[in-house]
Amino acid sequence: MRKILVTLLFLIFGTSAFADCNIKSGSINILANDFPALRTFVETSKQCKGNAEFKVTHSSEHNKIAVPALTANPSEFSARIAANSSIVPLMNQDLIRPLDDLVKKYGKGIQDSQLITIDGKVMAVAFMANTQHLYYREDILKDMGIAVPKTYEEVVAASEKIRASGKMQHPYAAAYKAGWNLAEEFVNMFIGHGGEFFKSGSAEPNINNAKGVATLNMLKKLSELSNPDYLTHDSEAIKVEWESGNVALMTLWASRSGTLLDDEGDPNITKATKLAGPATVGGGNIPAATLWWDGFTLAKNRSDADADATFRALAHAASNKKMVADAADQAVWLVEGFVPGPKSIGVIEAVKMKAKPYPMLPQMGLMHGALGSEIVEFLQGKESAEQALKDVEAAYISKAKEQGFL
Amino acid sequence: MPNKTFFWFFLPTGLAMILFIGLPIISTGIQSFYAQHDQIVKEVKKCDPFGCTVSIVVDNEETSKIREAKPLGKFNGFGTYTDRNHLAVEEIKKFWNETESFGAFIDQVTNLPFYKALIFTLTYCLFVTPNVLLLGFIIALSLNAVARKIRGPLIFGTILPMIVTPLVGSLVLFWMIDSQGIIGANIQNLMNDPYLSLKSSKTLTWITIIIYGIWHHSPFAFVVFYAALQTVPQEPVEAAIIDGASRFQRIKHIVLPHIYPVVTFVALISLMDNFRVFEPIIGFSAEGSAQSLSWLIYDNLVNEEVILFGSAAATSIMTIVGIAILLAPVLIRTWKEFRIAR
Numbered sequence: 001m002r003k004i005l006v007t008l009l010f011l012i013f014g015t016s017a018f019a020d021c022n023i024k025s026g027s028i029n030i031l032a033n034d035f036p037a038l039r040t041f042v043e044t045s046k047q048c049k050g051n052a053e054f055k056v057t058h059s060s061e062h063n064k065i066a067v068p069a070l071t072a073n074p075s076e077f078s079a080r081i082a083a084n085s086s087i088v089p090l091m092n093q094d095l096i097r098p099l100d101d102l103v104k105k106y107g108k109g110i111q112d113s114q115l116i117t118i119d120g121k122v123m124a125v126a127f128m129a130n131t132q133h134l135y136y137r138e139d140i141l142k143d144m145g146i147a148v149p150k151t152y153e154e155v156v157a158a159s160e161k162i163r164a165s166g167k168m169q170h171p172y173a174a175a176y177k178a179g180w181n182l183a184e185e186f187v188n189m190f191i192g193h194g195g196e197f198f199k200s201g202s203a204e205p206n207i208n209n210a211k212g213v214a215t216l217n218m219l220k221k222l223s224e225l226s227n228p229d230y231l232t233h234d235s236e237a238i239k240v241e242w243e244s245g246n247v248a249l250m251t252l253w254a255s256r257s258g259t260l261l262d263d264e265g266d267p268n269i270t271k272a273t274k275l276a277g278p279a280t281v282g283g284g285n286i287p288a289a290t291l292w293w294d295g296f297t298l299a300k301n302r303s304d305a306d307a308d309a310t311f312r313a314l315a316h317a318a319s320n321k322k323m324v325a326d327a328a329d330q331a332v333w334l335v336e337g338f339v340p341g342p343k344s345i346g347v348i349e350a351v352k353m354k355a356k357p358y359p360m361l362p363q364m365g366l367m368h369g370a371l372g373s374e375i376v377e378f379l380q381g382k383e384s385a386e387q388a389l390k391d392v393e394a395a396y397i398s399k400a401k402e403q404g405f406l
Numbered sequence: 407m408p409n410k411t412f413f414w415f416f417l418p419t420g421l422a423m424i425l426f427i428g429l430p431i432i433s434t435g436i437q438s439f440y441a442q443h444d445q446i447v448k449e450v451k452k453c454d455p456f457g458c459t460v461s462i463v464v465d466n467e468e469t470s471k472i473r474e475a476k477p478l479g480k481f482n483g484f485g486t487y488t489d490r491n492h493l494a495v496e497e498i499k500k501f502w503n504e505t506e507s508f509g510a511f512i513d514q515v516t517n518l519p520f521y522k523a524l525i526f527t528l529t530y531c532l533f534v535t536p537n538v539l540l541l542g543f544i545i546a547l548s549l550n551a552v553a554r555k556i557r558g559p560l561i562f563g564t565i566l567p568m569i570v571t572p573l574v575g576s577l578v579l580f581w582m583i584d585s586q587g588i589i590g591a592n593i594q595n596l597m598n599d600p601y602l603s604l605k606s607s608k609t610l611t612w613i614t615i616i617i618y619g620i621w622h623h624s625p626f627a628f629v630v631f632y633a634a635l636q637t638v639p640q641e642p643v644e645a646a647i648i649d650g651a652s653r654f655q656r657i658k659h660i661v662l663p664h665i666y667p668v669v670t671f672v673a674l675i676s677l678m679d680n681f682r683v684f685e686p687i688i689g690f691s692a693e694g695s696a697q698s699l700s701w702l703i704y705d706n707l708v709n710e711e712v713i714l715f716g717s718a719a720a721t722s723i724m725t726i727v728g729i730a731i732l733l734a735p736v737l738i739r740t741w742k743e744f745r746i747a748r
Contacts, residue, residue, distance in 0.1 A: 089711040091466075094469070113455050114455065119451065227603075227606075229606055231694040232606075309673075359461075360454075373697075397489065398490040
């Protein structure tokens with residue numbers, strides 16, 4: 001009996017000794033968004049914390065905390081899990097440190113394609129990719145004899161057909177919540193129309209044109225096919241709509257597919273839920289979607305020892321073949337050894353179709369903010385598309401002037 | 407109280423007020439006159455898992471030099487106050503010259519973010535404050551008339567809306583008015599319109615928020631009025647009854663004049679609170695249809711990835727000015743009465 005116990009103890013300590021990366025000291029504190037893949041990632045890095053102190057904050061309000069928390073010296077967090085858009089304010093304020101030395105020292109196993117380099121310096125290490133793409137109900141489309149839509153025009157036609165049949169009143173859903181979400185849908189659709197947000201080489205806005213009007217008109221058509229409360233629906237709300245069987249076509253983040261296809265909820269709906277690539281729009285050939293990466297950055301205002309410990313723990317996860325194999329259905333991992341499964345179709349199709357990444361520009365956040373509040377009145381039918389776009393540009397210009405971009 | 411005693415009595419409060427209210431307001435005021443330095447950008451190569459592009463970034467070395475020299479930013483005077491996102495002086499001049507009818511001019515002006523928010527804020531104040539006073543007074547009167555035995559539980563039930571955290575209260579109502587919630591679905595049935603949504607229509611959202619505001623604030627007015635009612639002297643009331651005064655006459659000629667200073671107090675506090683309306687907008691996710699001045703400040707500070715301190719500070723100062731203007735008539739009146747009383 002005692003022998004068994006000793007062996008067991010040995011095994012436990014043996015394995016944990018194997019998992020940790022021999023970090024002797026330092027303190028690790030991570031700020032991250034809150035969705036399953038990021039939780040898995042942070043948990044994996046925790047296995048390797050060794051003697052370091054380890055804390056994590058998962059919050060969907062991460063954007064609001066990040067800049068103030070990293071501006072403090074020493075900063076509250078030693079690492080921030082960021083994405084294309086959220087790395088920009090950190091870069092603008094000079095709050096994150098270059099990782100070249102750390103990558104050289106501890107970055108064995110991280111692939112070159114994971115490194116986000118800006119002006120030749122590694123500023124972040126990406127570990128997963130994300131995009132918004134189409135989800136459809138196979139059973140409904142089959143019943144109605146509708147082919148899987150490839151363009152938003154087909155999405156509109158299919159939704160109208162489903163509505164006319166009386167099967168569903170609001171067959172389409174997308175996260176149109178006023179603010180960040182709605183602006184993100186505009187960004188996708190505008191890029192799908194081949195639009196450029198700024199006049200080349202400057203921060204002058206460039207959305208009040210035919211492409212902008214076409215974008216707004218398409219958003220409006222889609223919103224009319226959605227639940228009338230669409231302006232209050234974020235990704236979580238439309239996920240609930242989908243799981244209640246009220247929706248047959250939906251544009252949603254790839255990172256949410258895991259929770260849509262899990263065992264919770266009506267098994268018939270889960271079984272009929274299928275994924276497709278993002279749709280194109282207006283005869284364009286690139287998808288009306290943006291590609292996103294999620295990666296980690298390290299705070300500048302934190303001791304080198306903490307940065308060291310944090311990097312080693314996070315690099316352990318960012319190169320972990322076991323994690324990507326175990327959690328293959330949670331995300332499209334950019335880590336070596338990832339074998340894409342059926343839940344990764346959206347992102348892989350988007351990359352194949354040459355979707356553009358979300359623009360990593362210093363003034364893009366201001367444009368995104370202006371879009372989120374100024375196009376609402378157009379969707380409510382209170383304003384013309386031209387007026388709405390004029391308002392967006394004017395709101396953006398005032399903010400950009402205050403911020404010193406114009 | 408002798409002036410000296412009063413001074414020592416007031417000193418700790420006064421110091422705390424200067425420290426936690428006075429100084430921050432001054433600092434906000436100073437901040438509102440500054441804008442960020444001109445951003446120095448450079449073109450660099452950016453590579454991510456999806457490929458490389460050449461685009462711009464902020465040149466941190468150059469920027470930090472300027473920032474160290476002038477940490478407050480670029481002096482902007484009233485620039486932030488007059489820009490399009492605030493008072494929009496230029497735009498209003500332009501609309502005045504360009505529009506043909508007064509209606510079209512008003513349409514254009516109310517499309518500007520600051521005026522849009524101001525109109526919602528004022529509408530909210532104008533509807534909520536009188537209704538809160540009226541409802542609070544009626545509840546206080548009725549509760550004052552019921553038997554003492556059941557008064558306790560009734561009072562507790564009445565102040566419940568105030569005990570419930572504003573955000574939770576508004577969220578509960580938000581779910582009830584969802585197009586599949588109990589109120590939303592019933593209204594759809596009643597109106598026979600499956601596309602009717604309380605949340606997507608601007609007017610209906612405003613009405614919902616105003617009703618919520620009245621529901622939430624009435625208990626405060628009620629509690630204060632109820633306390634004041636306990637101090638109404640019984641002799642004149644009894645005399646009035648003997649003289650054959652009706653209930654309404656008694657309230658109008660005896661009760662109301664007696665508690666008048668309390669009414670002024672509740673009106674002041676209510677106006678101030680309502681002018682800063684904020685939580686219900688977040689709770690109802692009503693940003694799209696209803697924006698208040700406080701919400702604008704919040705939006706500038708947290709909703710965007712770039713924080714606009716100058717804008718937020720300017721809106722804060724204008725909110726303070728707005729409250730001062732709103733309260734001025736009541737304050738002047740109180741002051742006059744105070745002088746007559748002396």
